[in-house]
Amino acid sequence: MVKATPFTPKPALDKLPLAARKDISDNFEANVEDFRARIKALLGTDFTFNINAEEVWAYAEEGQTSAGTCFAGYVEGFISALEYFINKYHEAGKTYFNAAVSQSALTLTVNPLGEKGKTISSDVKDGVYRILFRPGELGYNQTQQYDNILPAIESAPRDGFSLSAKHSIDTDYEGEIDAVQQAISELCGTQFALDPNFEENYRVLAGAKETAKNDKDWELRVGSVSLKYFKGLEFQLERQGFRDDDMIHEGLQEVVKSKTFKIRVVPETSTKRSSETVVDREQGVVYLQCTPKKWGLNPMDMGEDFLRLL
Incomplete structure (x- = not known):
């Protein structure tokens, strides 16, 4: 050539x-x-x-x-x-x-x-x-x-979030997450924390070629995708019958001692689905996981089959 x-x-x-x-x-x-x-x-x-x-x-x-x-x-x-x-x-x-x-x-x-x-x-x-x-x-x-x-x-090198990502977090996530957290806490029978894990996830996404191949504008949607994942979790908890079920609440709080749901982007998952739920009993944390390639796909499935993991 x-x-x-x-x-x-x-x-x-x-x-x-x-x-x-x-x-x-x-x-x-x-x-x-x-x-x-x-x-x-x-x-x-x-x-x-x-x-x-x-x-x-x-x-x-x-x-x-x-x-x-x-x-x-x-x-x-x-x-x-x-x-x-x-x-x-x-x-x-x-x-x-x-x-x-x-x-x-x-x-x-x-x-x-x-x-x-x-x-x-x-x-x-x-x-x-x-x-x-x-x-x-x-x-x-x-x-x-x-x-x-x-x-x-x-295009100028800098540490931390790009301006696009920071703007998405500030405008698409911060203003709406409190209502979602309150709804999830009600479904779980006690106050739960929602950890978007922005810094770690941003580093993983920025360092993976698959991210941009899947969505070239992913940085513009860091906040909105994270919010959608937690809204998906809310939908799944409601769907799986968590509301007003004392037995489920007791089992949940016994296993998830930190009372935290945390989004985590990982290189690989154990399933071919767009996301998976992992209960870390030692840390008492529920990880809502996906890979860079599948970041943002099917957010309403986040937390699917969570009940059977307890």
Whole structure:
């Protein structure tokens, strides 16, 4: 197979035309302080712009001189997208963005993928947020940056949850789990704890190739899937006759001394089903288990046949 020829950027212009330099002065540099103030209001940090005009304008159509207007258009599009991003992810979004864009700087440059790149996209390199344009399409789709910030921030290495996963936990799980816990406790005849085991499960899921093959957007659903598993357990307990049965309650509380149901993602299970229930009598914990490959499948089956394990 013939290897594709790597993209080679155009050489920078020796000097911008006077008209282009004036347009930068009038329509970009004159607005920089306003841009910086608006970004600071969103992020709480002082931002800088490092745009190499000679490199970028090498991709302009012949005779074009509106360089400043072009640069300002990209920045305006970025600020609009940043407003959307912060409105959605709030303080967590601000924290994650600032951690990834550690240099508090923005640049505009040609996409290193060349013709294979998108018309407009973004990434973070060496702590700098980069707006990337496709060769031949400089100035196109400047306002279409709303979907670019999250993947750019997610691409920067960090410990712990991705922003997508944290947002899912905060919005899809935390607000609803108390009602589910109360319902399960009533079915069990005493207060039970529900342990989503988020950190351990996230590490296992993130480290398994099968996870993304099964669901490429799994991080967006970490919270909702965990909630569905516990709702599935609630359904199964009701179905298996736990409500108001003193004999079942006594047996359950004798075996599950910690009074805890815990979700656990494991490399393999002992069944071909989408999930399995394991009672650890030594620890007094009930594990609700699945593999990365089957994460999120058939959540209403979670806890199936639990009664016979007691």
